Amino acid sequence: MRKSLKTEFAAFLKAVETSGQSTTSQAACHHSAVEVNDWQKIKSEIKRSLSNGESIPTVATHRRVKS
């Protein structure tokens, strides 16, 4: 790596430190599937409503690109 680049990085980091801007990241939340309370019960209630004839909606997640 060029010496000037190293100097630029060091100057940048010094300025960041002086600014007091946070450079660490704390997870405000990780809402994980396993943390949903009573998920099995919720799931069975959704299943019951779906078995009453309602179809499961689907959505295309990616745009098709013409080759």
Place this chain on the structure above:
Amino acid sequence: MRLVKKVLIYMVCQGRLLVFTHPRNRGIGLQVPGGTIERDELTEEAARREFFEETGQTLQAIRFVGEQFHDMRPFKDELHHRTYFAGTWKHESRKRFAHQELHAGRAGVAPEHFSFRWEKIGAGLIDALAVGQGNLLGRLSPTSAKVLTPRVRRAELVSINKLIRTYQSNRASEHLRLLSLLFAEGSSKVSRRVNTTPSRALLAQAFSIAVTGAKKQNNTKIAHAKKILDHSDGNSRRPLICWRKDCAIDSSVKYESTAYVYVGRGSAPSASDDVRACLDEAIAWIRRCNMDDSVNNSLGVIVLLRKRGLLEASNSYTLSGLPGTIFTDFVPSAFRMGEVLLHEATHSWLNDALGACHVSLPRDKLFYSPWRHKDRPAFGIIQAAYVFSRILQYLARALVFDRLAAHEVSYARSRLRSEQRVIKKHLKSICAAFHLISDSRLRDICLEELNRAVNLTHPGEKSCANH
């Protein structure tokens, strides 16, 4: 829990409701006149007495509106049995007036000061009244609950949102200034892009990955930071939506799952129109439920992780180092995506509110988390409890609209039941964590949201709470 009998009076004048605040204690919020029924006192007598004491005016013809039970936790360990009356204002009409309540015969009790004003009756006001006092407002006229009036916001919320806007603006300017040291030639390109939430989210991403790149002297990361800065996708006010294949991994902010930073794919965004339409409708759900305060300045970039089915729970997360960016799985239900977006945006809002109000929370005090099933520091439990209090309200409000599919109704009802039970069970420890918030405005907002969550009824199901 102590049962206390209360009367409340909806005083109406030309389609407006008489409300008040305590100028010396604004934290209590917006209320209607009323008070406790004394022993051997008739309900109507109590209404007339309280109204006179609080407003200085006599109450003339009144009519019964209804009764309601309201759990006052976490403010007081009391269950209020409220009787509501409605009256029509016959006195001189003044836009605002003040009155001092004199507690005749109660030695040592300081007189209370009330600041009265008239607010237009409608959905916006129902939501603004403290501790559920607006719950029976819809009974004054059948249409009033559906009339979309400008939202009346709590003074504390207005004040904190103003602080947050300044805080976010300063943070973006500072990110821009620091990045300009590294990318002098790119600064003019990005200088006009600090006013939208997506542009600020991108700036924060560029800053985060540039710091890591500089620390590790990693040119690839620096190049990513430059690419993010040069991108014009953040100019729109609408959230930037991308799949994770458009993103570079930022391993510095790894947290259980992987964090990604947007590097874009030029003019061909990968999210299909269907996905975009679903997320637009998700945001519409949040607005419909009157909860867009939480998302207005927090939805900048939405990184979609995986596609999940309706029978799968989705993962989502937010990182304090990447404000304005939300990472989430995609479920093909606008209502459920609305819940996810609200959930994560509310975390971002609270992060910024804590920062803007200079709240510092102790790391050594631990509270049991009924969501993680382990002890967590105050920060974690405050975040979770505040967000779930808001989510419960979203679910309950959405159920009132006749627009959900049957599977969404089942989801909302069972989730509402389950999470409300959890919050009620752990109310004391949640409340103790909330009391560590040193800023009284923010603390009062958190407590009010908790009180609302505790008192939610389940639309469409039999309830004994309201009569």
